[in-house]
Amino acid sequence: MVRKLTKASVFWQAAFLLLLVGGGVAAVQNIEANLARSGISVSFGFLGSQAGFDINESAIAVSSTSSYARVLLAGMINTLILSLVCIAGATAIGVIMGVLRASNHYLGVRVAGLYIEVMRNLPKLLILLALFLFAINTLPSVRQSWGLFDTVFVSNRAIYLPAILPGSGMRLLTAAFVVWLVSIAVLGRFSRRVQDRSGVRYPVIWPVTAFILAVVLVSGLFGWVDFPVSYPELKGFDFRGGHRISIQFLVLALALSLYHGGQVAELVRGAIQAVPAGQFEAARASGLGFLQTMRLVVLPQAVRIIVPPMGNQYLNITKNTSIALAVGYSDLVSVMTTSINQTFRPIELMSLTMCVYLAICLAVSLAVNLYNARVSGGGIAR
The missing domain is CATH 1.10.3720.10 (MetI-like)
Known part of the structure; x- marks a missing residue:
């Protein structure tokens, strides 16, 4: 049922919107005035300067x-x-x-x-900290890592896996993944229409997956594309090469x-x-x-x-x-906190972080609502 808008409802909605905009403008002006009295100005120019710190995973x-x-x-x-x-x-x-x-x-x-x-x-x-302490105290150190066929290693720092290097093989895998998603979406809709008309249910996911895997395997076996692989190797106090998944990420x-x-x-x-x-x-x-x-x-x-x-x-x-x-x-x-400690720009960085979280949550909400x-x-x- 669609409600009919009346003049009164339009007036009160417009008044409420103006009140929100006015309150926002007043809050911004108040913040700027207080910062100006302290000799601080709001600027995002620092985003282009050198950070001076590294992050442990990216x-x-x-x-x-x-x-x-x-x-x-x-x-x-x-x-x-x-x-x-x-x-x-x-x-x-x-x-x-x-x-x-x-x-x-x-x-x-x-x-x-x-x-x-x-x-x-x-x-x-509490669940996070319990799992983290259990992983740190139970898993071995890097030098005593558990190995599987000398290709996969597990330690209390990370799990180290072989990684496919960029090249023709990686491009093929990326294209195969995109084709897999599109094929399942298109053929799935066609299969549902056929089922609605005839009552016959044709499988989609397994045949499409088997076909894509067959194409990738045949391309690799016949040498049409290269799949150069980087394996993790222990050098010094950590592994080099391959791909790593940190214990922090796994525990989280x-x-x-x-x-x-x-x-x-x-x-x-x-x-x-x-x-x-x-x-x-x-x-x-x-x-x-x-x-x-x-x-x-x-x-x-x-x-x-x-x-x-x-x-x-x-x-x-x-x-x-x-x-x-x-x-x-x-x-x-975490990155925002470190950046605030170095730049003393809490307003700018917190505003950016809130906008990013708002955008992510709105995107998730939009996807769920569409579905x-x-x-x-x-x-x-x-």
Whole structure:
């Protein structure tokens, strides 16, 4: 139902908007006046100057000679990567535990219930610190790292993995990944239309994945593209070459995934219980097992209920990555804090950080809302 706008409602909305704008302008002018009396001016010119400090982990090249803008960009990328990994981890854990909690399996129900109650009633920072101390004290030092076939090494500093160097092989893998995503999206929509018309359900994900992998493997075996690999080697006090995943990142991803997985599990359980009981009975009468019933009948209907509150959980995960400062991971907040200590520009740096977090959260919210609109208006999601 669409409400009709009246003159009174338009007037009060416009007045409220003007009040907000006026309050914002007054606050900015007040801040500028107070800073001017202290001999301080707001300027972002320092972003182009040399930062003078390095960060321990970055997806882009960063050194002590990099500018503040580049260091902040590296921190923002670290925050994005950590957020995506935690969102995926919390979703996977939450769905598994939520399905177990809603099942009739005696042991599964109690294990899932214990997990959910523990994770929902423990502070996330306590979980993070416990996992971090356990990893630091349990895993070996770099020189005594655990090795797997002399290619993968595990220490209390990082996990070291082989890495494919830039070249024709990396370009092929990137193109294959893009083609894989586009093919699944296009063929998945076509498959759903065919199923709606004929009732025949054609698989999409596994055939497309097998084809893409076959193309990559054949290209490598016949030498059409090169896949130069860099292996980690112990040199001095650390490994050189390959790719490293820091213990800080792993502990953060695990802690936030476990913590929010408990909350996602309750959302999944509630959505499953909201599906009419007749759907379960009809699926069982058709000869479907429990997992088939969940995958083909129950979860597709529960998605419509899960998506809106799940968006709030994704936003919370994104914001909670700021606890990375507790274990020394170089996320955006950590880089901002170090930059403030060196530049004495708290207003500028905090404003930038708030804008970045706002943009990330708005993007996540937009994606969830678009998917929610698609699921609500486009039939059952599969």
